[in-house]
Amino acid sequence: MTINGILNEADGKMDKSVDATREEFSAIRAGRAQPSMFSKIVVDYYGSPTPLQQLASFTAPEARIILIQPYDVGAMGNIERAIRDSDLGVNPSNDGKVLRCNFPELTEERRKEYIKVARAKAEDGRVAVRNLRRTAKQGLEKLEKDGEVGKDDVTGAEKRLDSITKKHTDVIDEMLKNKEAELLEV
Numbered sequence: 662m663t664i665n666g667i668l669n670e671a672d673g674k675m676d677k678s679v680d681a682t683r684e685e686f687s688a689i690r691a692g693r694a695q696p697s698m699f700s701k702i703v704v705d706y707y708g709s710p711t712p713l714q715q716l717a718s719f720t721a722p723e724a725r726i727i728l729i730q731p732y733d734v735g736a737m738g739n740i741e742r743a744i745r746d747s748d749l750g751v752n753p754s755n756d757g758k759v760l761r762c763n764f765p766e767l768t769e770e771r772r773k774e775y776i777k778v779a780r781a782k783a784e785d786g787r788v789a790v791r792n793l794r795r796t797a798k799q800g801l802e803k804l805e806k807d808g809e810v811g812k813d814d815v816t817g818a819e820k821r822l823d824s825i826t827k828k829h830t831d832v833i834d835e836m837l838k839n840k841e842a843e844l845l846e847v
Contacts, residue, residue: 662800664810664818671797671822675790675829682786682833686840689779694727694764704743706736716740717760729753729760772844779844783837787830794826 687697696719703710717731717740729744731737734757741760744753750771753760767775798819805815 662804664801664804664814667797667800667804668818668821668825671793672825674793675825678786678789678793679829679832679836681789682782683836685782685786686779686836689775689782689840689844693724694721694762696721696727698749699727699729699744702743702747702749704736704739706733706739713740713743725764725766727762727764729762730758731760734758767844775844776841779837779840783833786833790826790829790833794822797822 684700687695688701689698696714699713699719702713704713704716705711706716713729716733716736717729720728720730722728729740731740737755737757737760741753741755744751744760744762749762749764751762751764753762755761801815801818801822804810805812
């Protein structure tokens with residue numbers, strides 16, 4: 662492995678950590694109801710756990726209502742149960758063809774709870790990025806120890822690694838700032 666190889670691998674993995682954090686944020690409810698809020702829900706579909714996104718189509722006719730139309734009406738009960746058991750805090754109503762999820766207006770208390778959740782997810786993302794930095798740093802130190810590169814090369818590479826790490830943690834911080842603003846918006 663070369664210095665550039667180690668840095669490129671770390672950069673790619675950090676991008677994936679940022680994307681995973683972005684996905685976590687999209688599942689946190691803000692003012693508007695969005696189909697992405699259902700992305701983490703898994704339904705027991707004929708004995709196998711299946712993501713809800715694969716079992717139904719979603720429409721948002723109004724800001725706080727999501728209509729879920731299952732492709733297989735036989736799965737309606739399991740879908741309804743999975744939504745009810747999820748942490749979305751919504752109780753779907755079933756009219757036989759469509760599940761209607763009505764999201765109530767967020768209270769100040771709920772907004773603060775969601776901000777805490779968002780901060781925890783952001784911290785998880787930053788920790789993942791820092792762990793990848795540590796792994797890459799160990800790889801650089803191993804190259805130096807094995808005599809493949811000099812100390813100056815490793816020092817320069819560590820500075821580049823630090824800037825890559827900072828770039829990714831800054832993106833996570835910006836996403837958190839945007840999510841907090843979204844949650845505080847009434």
